[in-house]
Amino acid sequence: MQEKIKVLVIDDDQELCSIIERYLKNAEYEAQFAHTGAGGLNMALTGEYHLIVLDIMLPQIDGLSILTEIRKQSVVPVLMLTAKNEEADKIRGLQLGADDYLTKSFSMAELMARIDSLVRRYTTFNRSTAGFKSLTLKHLSFDTQTRVVLLEGQALELTGKEFDLLYFLAAHKGQIFTKRQIYQQVWGEAYAFDDNNIMSFISKLRKKIEPDVAEPFFIQTVRGVGYRFNQEG
Structure with missing residues (x-):
């Protein structure tokens, strides 16, 4: 049986998360959600995911701090979401190890295209190196x-x-x-x-x-x- 692709979404906008969940399920992804920085960080560090969608502005712990902790132990692809169209935030996220970013408000079609692309790149390379320890x-x-x-x-x-x-x-x-x-x-x-x-x-x-x-x-x-x-x- 083919492995289910697991996506973690860390965002405090629960209405947006509900919409994202529908699209992920329609694309046959397994979706998990966290609505606080602390909860998201715990899930990111203890779970196994093929992709993490991470909002920058979060209660308790901000997204850039979470990204820093993720990169200390994982190379899982991270797609950053930001409500601010500020180049400095985007550059900082990429410098900390984000793989891509989207500025709110974005279309769900664009979000899913970014998710599909990052998952495809990650799984394609992992398959190509699967025979080499x-x-x-x-x-x-x-x-x-x-x-x-x-x-x-x-x-x-x-x-x-x-x-x-x-x-x-x-x-x-x-x-x-x-x-x-x-x-x-x-x-x-x-x-x-x-x-x-x-x-x-x-x-x-x-x-x-x-x-x-x-x-x-x-x-x-x-x-x-x-x-x-x-x-x-």
Whole structure:
């Protein structure tokens, strides 16, 4: 029997949650809800989910604080909801490890499209690595079950998509990939990202793993083509 996709929604707007619940059930997702920050944090840290939809403005504990705690132990995709169309909030959420965001008021069609996309990316990559418990290189080691990466024995703090991207490149070290190929393989769908976003992910990874960001050792740029993971890595 196929595993049921579980989605946790943390939002204090109970009327909105009721609407979201109907749409999730119609899409055959298993939905769970929390209406306070404290309750949502407890569910997020103790349950197993394929996606968390998280409002920024919550009673007791705000969404950004919850996201920070989630990222200490999980790479589950997180879709942030915000009532404020402020770029600073969105940037802060993405920096803390959010995978996507929506500004209220949004259409349910757009929300479901974002949910479907994040779930598809997450489950596609997990299936592709299901047969591999670990990948060990000279300096890095990956555990695809716990989704933990060690650099010289020290655990790295990576978002879900950063783990996916780094694992993909490392598993094919020495092989050159274009930005289009990277997106299709890691995101699991037709190329829809602009080059600047791919470059942003690479830049964030380099800051976390490279001894010298100005002279990258692990993730190398092949000018005019794309990127490759160092064969000696």
